[in-house]
Amino acid sequence: VTDSTSTLTTPALVVDRPTFDRNRAAMDAMLPGRRLRPHVKAFKSTAMASVLRDDGHPAFCAATPREIEGLVAAGLVEDLLLANETLDTERLGALSDRALITVAVDSDTTLDAAVRGGVRSVLIDIDVGLPRCGCDVDVAGRLADRARRAGLEVRGVMGYEGHLMMVHDRSQQRERVEAAMAILKRAHDIVGGDIVSGGGTGTSRVNTWCTEIQAGSYTLMDTQYDELGLPFDKALSVLATVISVNTKGWIVADAGLKAFGMDHGNPSWDHGDVLFCSDEHVTLSPFELADWAVGDRVRLWPAHVDPTVALHERMWVVDGETVIDQWPVDLRNW
Amino acid sequence: VTDSTSTLTTPALVVDRPTFDRNRAAMDAMLPGRRLRPHVKAFKSTAMASVLRDDGHPAFCAATPREIEGLVAAGLVEDLLLANETLDTERLGALSDRALITVAVDSDTTLDAAVRGGVRSVLIDIDVGLPRCGCDVDVAGRLADRARRAGLEVRGVMGYEGHLMMVHDRSQQRERVEAAMAILKRAHDIVGGDIVSGGGTGTSRVNTWCTEIQAGSYTLMDTQYDELGLPFDKALSVLATVISVNTKGWIVADAGLKAFGMDHGNPSWDHGDVLFCSDEHVTLSPFELADWAVGDRVRLWPAHVDPTVALHERMWVVDGETVIDQWPVDLRNW
Numbered sequence: 107v108t109d110s111t112s113t114l115t116t117p118a119l120v121v122d123r124p125t126f127d128r129n130r131a132a133m134d135a136m137l138p139g140r141r142l143r144p145h146v147k148a149f150k151s152t153a154m155a156s157v158l159r160d161d162g163h164p165a166f167c168a169a170t171p172r173e174i175e176g177l178v179a180a181g182l183v184e185d186l187l188l189a190n191e192t193l194d195t196e197r198l199g200a201l202s203d204r205a206l207i208t209v210a211v212d213s214d215t216t217l218d219a220a221v222r223g224g225v226r227s228v229l230i231d232i233d234v235g236l237p238r239c240g241c242d243v244d245v246a247g248r249l250a251d252r253a254r255r256a257g258l259e260v261r262g263v264m265g266y267e268g269h270l271m272m273v274h275d276r277s278q279q280r281e282r283v284e285a286a287m288a289i290l291k292r293a294h295d296i297v298g299g300d301i302v303s304g305g306g307t308g309t310s311r312v313n314t315w316c317t318e319i320q321a322g323s324y325t326l327m328d329t330q331y332d333e334l335g336l337p338f339d340k341a342l343s344v345l346a347t348v349i350s351v352n353t354k355g356w357i358v359a360d361a362g363l364k365a366f367g368m369d370h371g372n373p374s375w376d377h378g379d380v381l382f383c384s385d386e387h388v389t390l391s392p393f394e395l396a397d398w399a400v401g402d403r404v405r406l407w408p409a410h411v412d413p414t415v416a417l418h419e420r421m422w423v424v425d426g427e428t429v430i431d432q433w434p435v436d437l438r439n440w
Numbered sequence: 441v442t443d444s445t446s447t448l449t450t451p452a453l454v455v456d457r458p459t460f461d462r463n464r465a466a467m468d469a470m471l472p473g474r475r476l477r478p479h480v481k482a483f484k485s486t487a488m489a490s491v492l493r494d495d496g497h498p499a500f501c502a503a504t505p506r507e508i509e510g511l512v513a514a515g516l517v518e519d520l521l522l523a524n525e526t527l528d529t530e531r532l533g534a535l536s537d538r539a540l541i542t543v544a545v546d547s548d549t550t551l552d553a554a555v556r557g558g559v560r561s562v563l564i565d566i567d568v569g570l571p572r573c574g575c576d577v578d579v580a581g582r583l584a585d586r587a588r589r590a591g592l593e594v595r596g597v598m599g600y601e602g603h604l605m606m607v608h609d610r611s612q613q614r615e616r617v618e619a620a621m622a623i624l625k626r627a628h629d630i631v632g633g634d635i636v637s638g639g640g641t642g643t644s645r646v647n648t649w650c651t652e653i654q655a656g657s658y659t660l661m662d663t664q665y666d667e668l669g670l671p672f673d674k675a676l677s678v679l680a681t682v683i684s685v686n687t688k689g690w691i692v693a694d695a696g697l698k699a700f701g702m703d704h705g706n707p708s709w710d711h712g713d714v715l716f717c718s719d720e721h722v723t724l725s726p727f728e729l730a731d732w733a734v735g736d737r738v739r740l741w742p743a744h745v746d747p748t749v750a751l752h753e754r755m756w757v758v759d760g761e762t763v764i765d766q767w768p769v770d771l772r773n774w
Contacts, residue, residue: 115528115774147719169720190720191683192694193735194449212684215734237715237723239684239692268718349525350546350573358573360526364750368703369717381571383703384602385481385746386503386524389571400549401527412719416698416751419773439753440449 109429111345111422112403117361118345119418120405121433123425125341126325132337133324134161137310141318143167143187143303148322148412150437151421152180158325159184167303167320168437171197176437178205187303189264189320191216191231191239199224208261212241217253227259229301232293234265234286243289247296262299265290266320271308274334280312287315307331307338328411330370340407342414342421344373346388348402355391357398361406362386367413373406380406445679445761446737451695452679453752454739455767457759459675460659466671467658468495471644475652477501477521477637482656482746484771485755486514492659493518501637501654502771505531510771512539521637523598523654525550525565525573533558542595546575551587561593563635566627568599568620577623581630596633599624600654605642608668614646621649641665641672662745664704674741676748676755678707680722682736689725691732695740696720701747707740714740 111120133142144158147169155166155177165185168174171194174186183205188198191212198207202224210231211217220228230249233240241249250260267286273279287304294302305319308331313319323331326342346361363383366373372380378392388406392398408414415421416438423431445454467476478492481503489500489511499519502508505528508520517539522532524544532541536558544565545551554562564583567574575583584594601620607613621638628636639653642665647653657665660676680695697717700707706714712726722740726732742748749755750772757765 117774190694191692191734193681193683213734216683233686237686237688237690238718238721347527349527349550352567352571352574354571356571358525360524363701363703364747367697368701368747369697384572387572400525400547413698413702440451 111424111427111429114345114422114429116345116347116403117365119415119421120343120345121326121421121423122341122343123423123430125339129324129327129338129341130158130161133310133321136337137319138162140165143318143320145169145189145306145320145322146173146177146437148415149325150415150435151433152176152182152436153433154325155182156180165318167322170440172440173437174198174207175201187229189266189303193219195219195223195225202226210239210264211249211253212239214249214252217249217256221256221258225258227261228253229262229264229303230260230293230297232263232265232290234267234289234304235270236266236268238266238268240265243293243296246293250297260297260299262301262303263290263294263297264301264303265293266304266306267309267313268306271306272330272334276312279309283309283313284315287313291315307336308334311336323411326411326415328370328414329374329407329409342411343405343407344414346404346406348398348400348404351395351398351400353395355395356381357390357392357395359388359390359404360386361388365414365417366406366408367410367417369413370409373408375404375406377404443763445756445758445763448679448756448763450679450681450737451699453749453755454677454679455660455755455757456675456677457757457764459673463658463661463672463675464492464495467644467655470671471653472496474499477652477654478659479503479523479640479654479656480507480511480771482749483659484749484769485767486510486516486770487767488659489516490514499652501656504774506774507771508532508541509535521563523600523637527553529553529557529559536560544573544598545583545587546573548583548586551583551590555590555592559592561595562587563596563598563637564594564627564631566597566599566624568601568623568638569604570600570602572600572602574599577627577630580627584631594631594633596635596637597624597628597631598635598637599627600638600640601643601647602640605640606664606668610646613643617643617647618649621647625649641670642668645670657745660745660749662704662748663708663741663743676745677739677741678748680738680740682732682734682738685729685732685734687729689729690715691724691726691729693722693724693738694720695722699751700740700742701744701751703747704743707742709738709740711738
């Protein structure tokens with residue numbers, strides 16, 4: 107593929123390759139090799155995961171059994187962590203001869219499901235303050251013992267401090283992450299194993315307590331993470347075509363709320379305000395209406411990378427306005 | 441397929457067939473035959489569209505060229521309206537020997553694109569008050585003349601009063617829709633043709649000025665439309681599995697913001713509060729925590745049907761807890 111972006115059917119999900127490459131380099135300087143366990147839920151593409159593997163990050167993190175299946179199918183089998191509880195464990199057990207698959211457990215029921223499904227190794231998932239999955243520290247030892255008695259390898263612990271990702275003040279963030287990770291460390295002292303897994307793009311600079319950080323959004327970024335002043339830039343945009351210009355002051359492009367994850371709000375535009383999104387439209391109020399004509403292309407910045415990517419079949423990899431590759435979003439669905 | 445819903449991989453998009461059937465009957469009583477042009481953007485399934493065709497609604501409405509292509513591939517060719525502007529007209533022209541395809545135009549540029557792409561008939565799209573596509577009435581006649589000179593059939597006008605869908609007071613809604621449709625009628629008097637197309641589920645009871653109403657959401661409904669007191673009930677839900685129970689007061693299920701269109705906010709749950717959605721989780725605060733265990737299934741009601749459906753590969757059609765069919769969501773992507 108060596109076309110111009112002007113030939114792409116819109117809406118088109120576009121990755122700026124130079125920015126993506128700078129984001130990789132910045133992360134590798136901070137968290138080389140196994141210190142980073144890239145989280146594929148952010149980008150849902152085995153083509154992109156392969157680039158990260160070749161950078162020296164062979165261990166991956168996933169949020170769904172489907173993502174694990176896709177990674178295995180792509181040969182990314184060295185060390186896969188389902189950083190999530192599931193009862194759908196037979197799909198994972200069926201792949202255990204082809205890949206090292208580890209699953210998070212936080213209860214007897216999820217542990218029993220892992221055993222029954224043929225999963226061979228687990229992390230004990232600890233509640234470190236985000237009201238989501240994870241057990242209390244005083245349950246962790248019992249779960250680890252029970253897992254070992256059932257013949258599973260207990261590789262360590264994980265705990266996701268998701269509630270601290272968007273703390274803007276860096277020293278305050280470091281303090282609060284330290285407190286959350288102290289809970290995880292107590293659990294690790296009880297559970298044992300080599301792995302203390304946690305973190306994300308938002309805490310990747312300050313979380314020095316985990317043996318590995320589960321970050322994925324740093325590759326592509328979004329307008330929300332961009333507020334944090336991380337050493338990563340927005341590489342992901344949605345290209346749309348202007349289909350209507352209204353002299354009363356607005357233009358309409360053909361990318362709407364089916365092309366953007368909307369949970370963090372509207373996408374952003376460098377040349378004016380985003381008024382609202384409809385299913386397949388975005389209504390824009392340009393700084394200079396006269397600059398815009400039907401047929402022009404606009405580039406919009408998603409507010410949240412993960413659910414935006416999940417809406418698209420493929421990412422077009424570009425350098426400036428030249429399309430240099432396409433990456434299927436092959437880890438979608440469940 | 442005659443399984444129980446308990447065997448479905450979650451998150452699963454589920455359509456309650458009896459409710460769907462009642463919604464169809466209620467709409468058919470109001471808008472029989474050609475009075476309704478079902479809008480496929482709401483449900484993105486040719487299997488469901490075929491049911492509506494068999495009910496006597498052979499004319500469909502779409503929001504994207506991809507939806508038109510899918511309808512043609514499924515043999516639903518009798519009368520397809522792209523109720524949207526596009527410059528991607530060659531894909532439509534390529535199907536013009538197999539289907540009657542009409543496209544909305546609101547500018548010289550979109551009209552020229554229709555001619556160039558081999559599209560044979562158009563509606564003139566009129567701005568009736570929603571800041572989106574549509575031209576002013578005083579432009580409509582010139583566009584219609586220009587279209588006819590280019591050899592196109594001008595079938596009439598369309599105008600979407602999307603800003604009035606959620607007016608809760610019915611008599612106020614009728615008044616405001618009447619005013620919007622007066623604009624459309626003025627345009628129709630100038631443009632001519634048989635079609636005056638507009639409306640949606642939210643105005644389907646009060647818009648008596650259009651020859652046809654573009655409604656799709658009535659089939660499945662969502663929590664937002666449910667507030668209006670329309671004669672339709674929620675037929676669409678997302679089934680999820682409880683993967684974690686925390687004695688501090690919450691449970692977690694495996695359907696998150698990648699399983700729900702989030703632009704109208706969180707989904708709803710009949711048995712407690714929805715605290716927040718993460719990518720693949722929803723954290724729920726049940727009225728009775730003791731009622732819930734890991735492995736239980738929960739049913740969540742989406743806030744917005746269209747973008748929710750667009751996130752899923754298929755809909756499972758159920759009657760109670762019996763799975764009776766599956767409908768591929770085959771009109772996704774662009």
